[in-house]
Ligand SMILES: [Zn+2]
């Protein structure tokens with residue numbers, strides 16, 4: 204155990220499991236923390252403690268927040284009768300919020316249909332979505348422009364057929380194969396403004 | 405505060421200050437943690453708490469450990485009379501330990517001389533190094549092959565003149581596994597000048 208003892212080694216191993224970090228960058232991150240113990244390491248430790256205690260998944264929409272239902276679901280300016288934007292992941296919800304898309308609500312699917320990976324409708328929050336749909340005037344299927352994303356959009360459109368709710372998707376402008384979370388905010392706003400109706404099956 | 409409340413936002417902002425992470429990857433990291441709350445977020449929080457409480461900078465060599473003097477400085481197999489390897493940073497010490505360089509001790513300078521950045525000898529642990537030097541038979545200046553690194557090596561060599569201690573530096577050459585085509589010309593010409601005899605098969 205040359206690298207500074209078991210406490211430091213364990214911290215490196217856990218940080219290395221974060222996306223975008225590997226063993227080498229995790230070691231650099233830990234040294235960076237240790238050099239800035241009071242300015243960064245102690246505040247990060249406290250922030251992580253607080254987040255662990257506070258984080259909730261919203262029972263209504265699947266957003267991550269410190270209350271459930273989340274602040275978005277209980278925001279009176281985001282009327283129940285308006286737009287419901289369906290996303291794959293919380294990261295996409297956050298990206299749309301950063302883009303300032305307006306007084307909308309969200310539904311986080313928790314993934315996309317992927318038969319090859321054994322992910323079916325029951326693994327996503329599709330039943331909950333069907334239960335919420337009637338409360339909105341329009342549902343925007345803001346899934347990624349991938350094969351699985353589009354398959355999921357068509358499946359949801361089929362399930363909502365006859366509900367009377369208008370179903371749309373983001374305008375093209377989302378690059379084919381692109382992931383929402385990596386798009387600039389202008390592109391996201393434009394894609395939402397130019398959203399188009401889903402063709403029935 | 406759309407992104408999940410102040411606790412989550414603060415965690416994102418602190419993680420974004422780690423090397424190799426920015427705001428976007430910090431958000432991804434936080435969502436990754438939240439999705440794996442019990443498997444990763446809680447253990448990471450506990451590991452960080454423990455590391456904050458345990459981490460020490462070795463008063464002798466500048467290594468990071470949970471005791472001071474550190475395990476390397478007190479390891480009886482690394483005799484005081486042997487090699488002292490001088491490095492810029494703790495990351496370099498860890499890299500040499502991973503390389504298994506043997507029963508050596510270290511001295512962490514904490515940087516390199518850089519007049520343009522206002523970093524002089526008094527900002528590094530050079531005085532402490534001069535105080536330790538007599539206890540060793542050889543001092544290896546394992547600083548980076550940069551202008552500042554080499555300037556620092558020459559400065560230390562000057563200060564140790566007359567001490568009787570042998571002073572060396574790392575060999576320049578082709579990295580193991582390295583392709584000549586990708587090496588800069590300085591490295592190639594140094595590697596040629598320092599060429600060694602082939603061992604007979
Ligand atoms: Zn919600």
Ligand SMILES: [Zn+2]
Nearest residue numbers: 462465474477
């Ligand atoms: Zn030490």
